[in-house]
Amino acid sequence: MIEIKGIGRRFNTRDGGSFEALKDVSFSVKDKEFFSIIGPSGCGKTTLLKMVAGLIRPTAGAIEIDGREVAGPGNDRAMVFQHFVLLPWADILTNIGFGLELRGMSRKESREAARPFLERVGLTRFADHYPHELSGGMQQRVGLARALAVAPDILLMDEPFGALDAQTRQLMQEDLMRLWDEEQKTVIFVTHSMDEAAYLSDRVLVMDTHPGAVREILDVPLARPRGEEVRVTPVFTELTAHMWHELRGMMGDPSAPAPE
Amino acid sequence: MGRRYARTGPGANRRVSAVSQKGDAAVGAEALPTGLEGGSTASRTGWAPWAYRIGSVGAVLLIWEVYGRSQETTLFFVPFTSVVGALWEQIQTVEFWDAYRQTFIPFVWGWLLSLAVGIVLGLLIGRFRTFDALTKPYLTFLNALPISTLVPIAVILFGIGYASRILVVFLFGVVEVTLNTAAGVRYVSKDLVEMGESFNARQWTLFRKVIFPASVPGIMAGVRIGTGRAVVGMVVVEILLVAVGMGRLILRYRGRFQSADLYAVVLALIIFGILLQVIARRIERRASRWKYEMEQPA
Secondary structure, eight states: OEEEEEEEEEEEOTTSOEEEEEEEEEEEEOTTOEEEEEOOTTSSHHHHHHHHHTSSOOSEEEEEETTEEOOSOOTTEEEEOTTOOOOTTSOHHHHHTHHHHHTTOOHHHHHHHHHHHHHHTTOGGGTTOOGGGSOHHHHHHHHHHHHHHTOOSEEEEESTTTTSOHHHHHHHHHHHHHHHHHHOOEEEEEESOHHHHHHHOSEEEEEETTTBEEEEEEEOOOOSSOOGGGGGSHHHHHHHHHHHHHHHHHSSOTTOOOOO | OHHHHHHHHHHHHHHHHHHHHHHHHHHHHHHHHHHHHHSHHHHHHOSHHHHHHHHHHHHHHHHHHHHHHHOSOSSSOOOHHHHHHHHHHHTTSHHHHHHHHHHHHHHHHHHHHHHHHHHHHHHHHHHOHHHHHHHHHHHHHHHHSOGGGGHHHHHHHHTTSHHHHHHHHHHHHHHHHHHHHHHHHHTSOHHHHHHHHHTTOOHHHHIIIIIHHHHHHHHHHHHHHHHHHHHHHHHHHHHHTOOOHHHHHHHHHHHTTOHHHHHHHHHHHHHHHHHHHHHHHHHHHHHTHHHHHHHSOO
């Protein structure tokens, strides 16, 4: 269980002042839960995720995983990045094994250990290709496989499909759903797509902005496994409509067009 | 009417866009081979740039030759072919190779030293702010100063043996290697570093597996530029103060007005310098290949 206890974060600004990115954020994520965080741009959702990853320290409150306070990155967590962040000089198999390599495994062993994950994300043919030869969707599969390869309990995903086109994005969501059904890991998933949050999650945290705070936490009452068809059910439509209503209220312009 | 008009509107637009798309595709298909010839990939492999290079050098050599032959005396300016002839004769003498060796040995030591020290120093400076602050005054000083002015001091301190020449070659090369390496480290993508940290890598592992390989293009640029500078240092020290090796040959031939021989020594040095540059550039390109490929669409 991940417990976020009264987290706050201030950043110093250039002019000597400070800016409050997050204020008094508290919630908890259950084991094996798919938990999404949604909110307008600049609401601090990525900052929050990076705090769970141990990359940023909170200036108030604490984060506990199974009762132990997070003091930095740990082997129990792995992250998937919006812009993939692969090694441009290494081939796909090395990239997938790179998380293991960073944790002290030799290149040879890590490449060997990466092979099953290469297959699981459907990139077997591309083992010795380089990242720039792959499409965005394929690159993010590498990013996902790299995270899965270190066998984390918790997968932290920072708008992982945000840089992909709409169609690729939908395919990736379905693939992630399938992988998650097999793996049953705790997932914290940051997104600004309401469809994505509703389709994937058990619960969705809707964030307030300026400063970032918990607005509400929504249950997604859709049975699993979920197929494409859930996207057209009344429950799904109602849920996304509700999220849109909430988010729209936070955006300055009431006539702002709906994001995809 | 209005409705009909509205309907033809988008229809017409669609047609226009279809045409323009088709047009773009055709242009794209045609542009591809041309783009390859003119692009950076082709400048390495295509024949056209080479034709221009050879033509350009050939023209200058031809002017040199014609002008040289028009001179009444060979005291000052000699035709290119005489220089080549003189070089051909020189390389058959023991003296030439002795001089080359005398010049070459301290050069190699000073050059290798400048690479080793420059790379290590650059890595430290790029990685640690304290180190940057500690060394900045000296690097600024060395960068602002014509290194030649240090040659007399080096000779006073270390005499006219190998040591002072090694030192000068080293000083000429080390600044560029250091600064380029430091820049290479400093501009490693922050995302890559964060990725490494998120996987709970130890500092040393992160450096070895992420920061160092990502800095290689910067390091290699430093090696290439520093190598060029080291060659300059090698010649400068011999001409300015320690008349040995190739420098001694230059001074002697100048003193006797043996212009063809003088130019021949210079030509030999130029060939040596170009050779080193070509090798360094080749190594740099190979080591930085991922960077070029990343910048081009797959």
